[in-house]
Amino acid sequence: MSRPGDDLQVPPGPGLPTGLSVPAAELTERFSRSPGPGGQSVNTADSRVELVYDVRASSALSPAQRDRALRNLAGRLVDGSVVVVASEHRSQHRNRVAARERLAGLLRTALAPPPPARRPTKPTRGSQRRRLESKRQRAQTKSLRGRVRGE
Numbered sequence: 001m002s003r004p005g006d007d008l009q010v011p012p013g014p015g016l017p018t019g020l021s022v023p024a025a026e027l028t029e030r031f032s033r034s035p036g037p038g039g040q041s042v043n044t045a046d047s048r049v050e051l052v053y054d055v056r057a058s059s060a061l062s063p064a065q066r067d068r069a070l071r072n073l074a075g076r077l078v079d080g081s082v083v084v085v086a087s088e089h090r091s092q093h094r095n096r097v098a099a100r101e102r103l104a105g106l107l108r109t110a111l112a113p114p115p116p117a118r119r120p121t122k123p124t125r126g127s128q129r130r131r132l133e134s135k136r137q138r139a140q141t142k143s144l145r146g147r148v149r150g151e
Contacts, residue, residue, distance in 0.1 A: 004029075004096035008053075010104045014112040015068070022060045022107075028052040029099075031092065048087040051099040053107075056080030065111055072110040082106065 008027060010020035031046035055061070055069050055077065076082050084106065086099035123131075 004093065004100065008100055008104060010107050010111075013108050015065075016108060016111055020060060020107065020111070022053065022058065026053060026058055026060065027103075029096065045092065047090060047092040047095055048085070049092065049095040049099045051084045051086070051096075051103055052081050053084075053103060054081045061111075068113075069107065069110045073106070076106075 005024060007024050008022040010016060012019040030050040032048045033046055055066065055073065061069060073082055084099045084103045086095040086102065089095045089098060
């Protein structure tokens with residue numbers, strides 16, 4: 001877990017064998033009043049946190065990682081930057097930590113390589129036999145529902 005003010009540490013995972021360290025200078029934090037929990041005379045402090053990370057201008061990512069992140073985060077980007085908001089806690093510090101954790105998770109999933117394509121397999125001989133047997137059984141059941149003819 002990275003503390004507010006420090007570099008953002010993204011743990012190792014798929015696509016990030018050694019993890020990732022985003023310099024604190026590339027992260028921008030904005031604070032505002034939070035609509036979160038509390039009663040009378042609370043949330044008068046600026047406890048809501050918006051964490052902004054410019055993916056396009058980041059020096060922490062290699063060109064291949066940057067392309068993958070831009071492609072996978074396309075729906076969340078605003079002018080090449082991703083914005084993460086945290087306002088669930090009453091404390092500004094806890095919201096800052098939550099926003100950093102959320103951004104780290106977002107980057108980890110965005111930088112993961114796509115899963116391998118599914119390779120279709122043939123149905124097994126037993127499954128083919130069972131399917132044809134059930135079809136024969138169903139056909140026989142339906143044929144017995146016909147009109148009864150007297151001999």
